[in-house]
Amino acid sequence: MTTSSSTESLARRTLLRFEGALNKIFGNDLNPFYHLGALGFFFFWVVTVSGLYIYVFYDTGVEDAFASVEYLTHEQRYLGGIMRSLHRYASDALVVVMLLHLLREFILGRYRGARWFAWFTGVPLIWLLLAAGINGYWMVWDKLAQYSAVTIIEWFDWLPIFSVPMAGYFISAETLDNRFFTLMSFFHVTVPLFILFLFWVHIMRISYPVVNPKRGLALGMLLAMLVLSLVSPALSQGPADLGIEPGSVGVDWFYLFVSPLLDKWSAGQVWALVGGITLLLGVLPWLPHRFRQIPIAEVSLKNCNGCRRCVADCPYEAVVMRPRSDGLHFAEEAVVTPDRCVSCGICAGACPSSTPFRSEADYVSGIEMPSLPMHGLRAAMTADLAKLQGDVRVMVFGCDNAADIGKLRSAGVAVMSLPCTAMLPPSFIEYALHERQVDGVFITGCRESDCYHRMGGVWTAQRLAREREPRLRGRVELGRIRQYWASSADFSGLASELESFRASLRNGRLT
Amino acid sequence: MIKPLQYMGQGLFYALFFGVIGYFSTWPTYTYLQPDETLIKLSFGHAGQLKEACRERTPEELAKLPMYQRKVTTICPSRERADVVVELEMDGKQLYHVVLPPTGFAHSGTSNIYRRIPVKAGVHTLKARLKDHIGEEFNFMHEETVHLVPGRIMVIDFKSATGGFIFKNKNTTQG
Numbered sequence: 040m041t042t043s044s045s046t047e048s049l050a051r052r053t054l055l056r057f058e059g060a061l062n063k064i065f066g067n068d069l070n071p072f073y074h075l076g077a078l079g080f081f082f083f084w085v086v087t088v089s090g091l092y093i094y095v096f097y098d099t100g101v102e103d104a105f106a107s108v109e110y111l112t113h114e115q116r117y118l119g120g121i122m123r124s125l126h127r128y129a130s131d132a133l134v135v136v137m138l139l140h141l142l143r144e145f146i147l148g149r150y151r152g153a154r155w156f157a158w159f160t161g162v163p164l165i166w167l168l169l170a171a172g173i174n175g176y177w178m179v180w181d182k183l184a185q186y187s188a189v190t191i192i193e194w195f196d197w198l199p200i201f202s203v204p205m206a207g208y209f210i211s212a213e214t215l216d217n218r219f220f221t222l223m224s225f226f227h228v229t230v231p232l233f234i235l236f237l238f239w240v241h242i243m244r245i246s247y248p249v250v251n252p253k254r255g256l257a258l259g260m261l262l263a264m265l266v267l268s269l270v271s272p273a274l275s276q277g278p279a280d281l282g283i284e285p286g287s288v289g290v291d292w293f294y295l296f297v298s299p300l301l302d303k304w305s306a307g308q309v310w311a312l313v314g315g316i317t318l319l320l321g322v323l324p325w326l327p328h329r330f331r332q333i334p335i336a337e338v339s340l341k342n343c344n345g346c347r348r349c350v351a352d353c354p355y356e357a358v359v360m361r362p363r364s365d366g367l368h369f370a371e372e373a374v375v376t377p378d379r380c381v382s383c384g385i386c387a388g389a390c391p392s393s394t395p396f397r398s399e400a401d402y403v404s405g406i407e408m409p410s411l412p413m414h415g416l417r418a419a420m421t422a423d424l425a426k427l428q429g430d431v432r433v434m435v436f437g438c439d440n441a442a443d444i445g446k447l448r449s450a451g452v453a454v455m456s457l458p459c460t461a462m463l464p465p466s467f468i469e470y471a472l473h474e475r476q477v478d479g480v481f482i483t484g485c486r487e488s489d490c491y492h493r494m495g496g497v498w499t500a501q502r503l504a505r506e507r508e509p510r511l512r513g514r515v516e517l518g519r520i521r522q523y524w525a526s527s528a529d530f531s532g533l534a535s536e537l538e539s540f541r542a543s544l545r546n547g548r549l550t
Numbered sequence: 551m552i553k554p555l556q557y558m559g560q561g562l563f564y565a566l567f568f569g570v571i572g573y574f575s576t577w578p579t580y581t582y583l584q585p586d587e588t589l590i591k592l593s594f595g596h597a598g599q600l601k602e603a604c605r606e607r608t609p610e611e612l613a614k615l616p617m618y619q620r621k622v623t624t625i626c627p628s629r630e631r632a633d634v635v636v637e638l639e640m641d642g643k644q645l646y647h648v649v650l651p652p653t654g655f656a657h658s659g660t661s662n663i664y665r666r667i668p669v670k671a672g673v674h675t676l677k678a679r680l681k682d683h684i685g686e687e688f689n690f691m692h693e694e695t696v697h698l699v700p701g702r703i704m705v706i707d708f709k710s711a712t713g714g715f716i717f718k719n720k721n722t723t724q725g
Contacts, residue, residue, distance in 0.1 A: 064559035071563070131571045186582075196664065202653040204664035207593045210705050211718070263564035267572045282719050284701050286583035289576040299580045 050146045055528035058489070067487035067524075069256045075140035077252040080238065081260065082136065085129035087231065089122040094228075097178065099220035101212060104180040105278045112274060124268030127291070130172050132264070134293040137168060145323070149491070152332045153244075153355060153381045155324035160241045162320045164234060166313075171230040172294035178223050183288045183295070185209075185279035190298040197306035211281050244379055246356050247494060333458065334409045335380035338373045340364070342392045343405035345371040348508050349386035352461070354493040355379050358386050358406070373406055383492040384408045384462030391509055394466040395420075408458070416455070420467065423453035424476045431478050431541045434471040436463050438484035440491035442525040442533045452537070453477070460484030461495035465502045465511035472519055479519045479544045481537055487524045496524060519544070588671045588698045590638070590645075594708040595660040598632040598652055598682040632684045634661035638706070639677040640669060671700040678706055678715045690714035697721035 061070045071078060096119060098107035111119035141161065144150055150158035173191060177184045189209050196204045208214050242248040251257070276289060290299060301309055336349075336358070349358045350373065357379035360371040373386075386406045387393055393404040395417040404413045424434065429451035437444035438460045448454045457463060460482060468480045482499065490496040501507035503520065511520075521540045525533040583589065604626040612620050631652040638646040646667055653659035661682075673695060680690040690708070692715035698704055705718040 061563070064556055064563060066556075071567075127575060128568065128571055131575050132568075135567075135571060193664070193666070202659060203595060203662050204593070206664045207595075207662075210591060210593045259560060259564055263568045267568045271572050271576075273575075282703055284583050284589050284703050286585065286587075286701050287579055287581040290578075290580045291576065292574045293571075299582065302582050 048146070052528060054143065054146050055526050058486075059526070059528055062486070065256075067489070069253050069259075070488065071252075071256060071260075072139070072143065073488045074249065074252040074256055075136045075143060076242075077249045078136045078256070078260065079133060079140060080250045081252050081257050082129045082133040083231075083235070083238070085261070085264070086126055086133065089126040089129065090227075090231075092122045093119070093126060094224075097224065099224050100217045101180070101215055101220070103217075104178060104220050105275065108179050108181075108275060112272070116272070120272050121265070121268050124271075124273040125264055126175075127273040128264050128267055130175065131291065131293045132260070134168060134172070137165065141165070141320075147491070148330060150324050151328065151330045152324075153357070153379050156244045157241055158324055159321060160237060162317060164237050164241065165320075166317070167230060167234050167237065169294055169297075171227065171234060172291075173297075174223055174226050174230065176291065176295060178220065178227060179275050180220070180279045181275035181277055182279055182285035183276045183290070185281065186285055186288045187295050187298050190301050194297070194301055194306045194309060197310065209281055215281065244356055245493065246354050333382045333411070335377055335382050336375050336384070336386050336406050337409050338375060338406050339403045340367070340372055342403055343369075343373050344391075345369040345373065346391060346405075347371070347373075348389040348391065349373050349406050351508075352385050352389040352494070352498055354383070354385065354495075355381055357381070375406070381492065382408060383459040383495065384411060384457060385459055385492060385495060385498065387411075387413065388459075388462040388464050389498070389509060390464070393464040393509075395464075395470040396466060408462070411457070411462075413464075416457075416467070417470070420453070420455055420471065423455070424471065427451060427453055427477065431545045432476075433479045433481050433537070433541055433544070434477045435481045435483065435537065436460060436467070437482075438491070438495065441485040442483060442527050442530045444483060444533075446530065447534060447537055451541070459490070459492040459495040461490075461492070461498040461502075463499070465509055465515075468503075468520060469512055469515050472515060479521065479540060481540055482520065482522045483525055483533060485524065486526045486529070489526070583668060583701065585700055586671055587668050588700050589703045590667045590669055590676075590698075590706060591703055592636065592638065592646070592663050592665040592667070592706045594706075595662040596634055596680070596682060596708055596710060597660045598634045599684075600626060600628065601630045601632050601684055602627045629656045629658035631658055631661075632682060634663075635681040635688070636663060637679045637688070638667070639679075640674050642675070645669070669698065671698050673697050676706075676717065678717075680708060680714065682710075692717070694720075 058070060058072050061072055065071065067073065093111060096107055096111050098104060108123070112123055113120070144158065173187060177188045189206060192206045192209060195201070196206050208219070242250070290296070297309065345360065345363065347360060350360055357376050358373050359376060361374045363369055363372050365372070387404055387408055390405045393413045395413065400414065402414045407413060420434070427450070431451055433452050435444050435447055435452060435454045437454065437456045439456050439458055444454045444456050471477050471480050482503070484496055484499065485491050487496055498507060500522065502509060503511050503522065505511055505513070521536070523533060523536040604624050607623050607625050612623065633652070634650045636648050636650065637644065646665065648663065648665070650661035650663055651657065652661050675693065675695045677691065677693040679688040681688045683689065690710070694717055696704065696717060697720070699721060702719060704720045707716040707718060708714060709716060
């Protein structure tokens with residue numbers, strides 16, 4: 040049992056404050072920063088649908104490519120033009136949410152330990168998305184496409200794998216073949232398909248992945264994109280002419296920043312930058328840091344009845360069911376996949392045998408955190424409760440990744456911080472309230488919709504609402520329980536809420 | 551926060567989010583070639599001469615070969631080709647100099663070049679020279695006064711079969 044560290048980086052504090060402000064505007068449910076990954080999927084689908092429409096009218100050819108896009112943009116402005124604009128702006132938004140997603144997960148430290156997989160598989164997605172976008176810009180074959188194509192091809196020519204410079208094909212209209220556009224069309228379909236495949240790989244080690252943003256958020260984004268498409272439609276920048284250097288172009292900085300960079304830096308330096316970023320991001324989960332994961336969950340077969348609750352609640356698909364191996368009459372047993380377990384303890388909180396009402400002093404649950412066994416938590420809680428004084432005694436359960444509840448401890452308040460609030464079996468609440476050991480139980484953890492371990496907040500709320508196993512028993516007075524979700528940036532609000540709860544208990548107003 | 555204020559806040563967020571996207575999807579414009587500049591592109595491939603000359607097989611050597619190998623009467627001691635050296639001068643000043651090694655593991659392939667050279671637009675005398683053997687002399691040379699229009703890309707190609715350098719996409723003022 041540990042309390043969350045009080046030392047936090049400035050970036051983390053800033054992010055939490057910013058997200059707190061967004062919570063006030065959107066509510067936790069629709070906060071865009073809590074749905075960056077899902078928004079990525081959403082923008083991808085907008086790009087796909089609009090792209091399919093554009094594809095119907097797109098012609099592959101040195102002359103035809105530009106003309107077909109112009110037709111779509113101007114002759115069919117009411118639909119084709121809007122589709123083209125949506126295609127561009129959703130692609131740009133995809134890059135923005137992808138970078139924000141990456142930055143956010145980094146700042147919040149959600150890439151270490153078993154979470155390396157999602158982080159690592161996300162790295163190639165960055166380059167593939169950029170490649171697909173750059174490729175898309177070339178298909179328009181306007182002045183911007185010409186500038187981008189020539190500079191990028193020159194950049195690739197720097198690699199010692201091409202004996203004949205490919206940029207030579209862009210010397211004049213005669214050297215450029217229609218097949219180039221056929222090839223680009225092919226890439227523009229196959230690369231996004233591969234991206235979609237990698238999206239699947241990216242989320243394959245998490246349970247209940249959120250791949251669709253909440254309807255309100257999706258609608259808001261779509262409407263805003265539509266408005267932008269009408270106010271500032273995506274336009275071409277004049278037909279490409281390989282005999283004329285455009286000299287000045289309007290650049291899409293989300294995708295085409297490499298070309299201006301190549302103007303300032305040598306091709307080798309830009310390759311070194313790309314390689315360096317890839318390498319750094321790739322090895323980041325394994326770089327030395329202060330984070331230390333506690334020992335992973337362990338199954339005690341003697342106490343496991345194969346009920347599957349741990350499997351249902353594990354947010355990382357780290358627990359699976361296998362045929363029984365110990366001869367007991369149950370069909371299955373829980374098995375922990377070590378390299379997927381993040382030691383959140385949610386499985387232990389879901390196990391029906393974790394109840395503190397068991398008679399043995401050193402009882403063992405079906406699945407336990409070896410460093411935080413349930414009998415140890417019960418003993419610690421009982422000892423803490425015995426020390427409580429005053430007219431209103433409250434037990435606070437919290438989470439190591441949220442507000443530091445250690446600072447709430449007082450003569451009338453006992454605290455217990457867990458790796459995740461959902462490690463707490465509801466029976467512990469009943470146990471604390473049993474025979475008036477305490478007057479009330481206060482539950483806290485990460486902000487709503489932003490659980491460090493993904494599902495902890497949701498599972499806890501559902502268990503207390505008696506909607507999910509293990510449910511809080513009906514005989515427990517709900518008025519003696521209060522939930523308040525708070526990050527480390529919300530400590531003052533948390534302290535006030537606790538005081539308000541204690542006051543309500545004191546006054547007998549059990550609300 | 552009351553609902554209308556929340557909606558206003560959300561509207562502001564969306565406006566800001568897509569305002570940034572809308573702006574940076576086209577602006578700021580990037581200028582990489584000044585209005586008084588133009589480009590010369592050197593782009594061609596040329597195989598240098600063999601470093602060691604080939605010779606005809608003697609009748610005695612041919613007689614020693616099986617019948618099916620006697621059709622090839624020339625023998626080359628090495629496939630290795632000489633580097634191709636290219637120089638470009640503009641108005642008497644050296645603009646570019648490059649030594650292009652032959653491609654391939656055996657150094658027997660063509661020497662290739664693609665180079666973009668920004669220059670001031672205007673009337674210039676351009677002299678291109680190429681050497682494709684191990685000696686000192688440049689064996690191909692072409693000089694021409696050209697009018698380089700701003701933004702227009704002049705391409706310098708090379709084809710030994712048609713006499714050497716070809717200046718394309720330029721306004722000639724003097725041959």
